[in-house]
Amino acid sequence: METKRENRAQYRAAKAVGRVSIILPEMFKDFNVPEQPNSGNLRNLQRDTSKLATEAARSREEWLRQIRPYYILDMMTLGGNIDKLRRLGDELHNFLMGRGTLLRSLEEIDEKLDALNKLKATEEATILQRKSVQEKISESDRIDETLRGQAQKVQSNEKMQRYLEIDSELRKLRNELIRTGFSRLGRPLKKLVSISERGDYALSPEVRENAREYLRKPFTTFLAEGDAYPRLKSVMTAMSGAVSSGKMALKQREAKKVLERSEQVVDRDSLGSIHDKARRAKQAYDQCLSDPETGKLVEELKELRRKGKANRAARDELRRELDRAVQNQQQSELQVTALVKEIQSLARKLTGDELILQPA
16 A cells, blocks of 8 residues: 555554554454354353453454554444444343343253253153063963973873972982981081192092092992981091091081991991982882883973973073162152152242143
């Protein structure tokens, strides 16, 4: 516009206009009008508008002294636009001061209504889950009833009744053997094997192996014994000797029990009656299973019991799942009730009237 040599004042004024034309657009470059008209965005808009108007006015005053008296820039239009920004900020401030609380309350009600819809959806999902689990439990009950009926039909067979009688007798004898012959001897037997393996107490390989077998399968090993059950007596004799010699350290009461039980088994033949009954029952048991029809029925009964056990385990898990579903439903109902009360309370504060929410 002017060279520095011809007119220094005009040159400075032109340079100032150039600076203003860069500074002001830079101020406006990051200014954004929010898309969503809510109280938070309006507050941000009011704050940004007032800040922009203040900064623009300060820049205008700062450079105005260098531009005068030439007024190369249309100062009236520039000042008018800055004043418009300031008025817009003031109007937004007055609106928020007067209606901001109401607007925020309405927005809060709207937010709570959205939250209520989500909670209702969650509640409906928990109800569907509960009904689904209840149906599965009912189906499991029907399966269990069917399996029980099939098992009863198998058990009603004459040959199966004989088999079940013998099996029950063997179970009773096993319990009696454990109670009278091995009760509280599990730990001493383990210690006997342990000290013999460490070399602290000498045992023949046969006696040590017999002790291991009686630890693993006491009744089966007892049934395999010959007359007067010599292997068990050798184990009890070795255990009594280890206690008496002090090689196997036990509490006084436990040591006394071992010595008494060993004397009963070895010297008094206390298990002779159980051994005879068990061997006869085992022979009858094997004879029953040698019959093809009985063997087939036994396998069928075992399979039915296996399915019944698996079905009961699945039903127990379904019942636990049902308890969780009921708890989730109750929790959802409580949350919905509490949120409805909050919405009604907000509406009563705004309108002064009672608001009743109806389900959609």
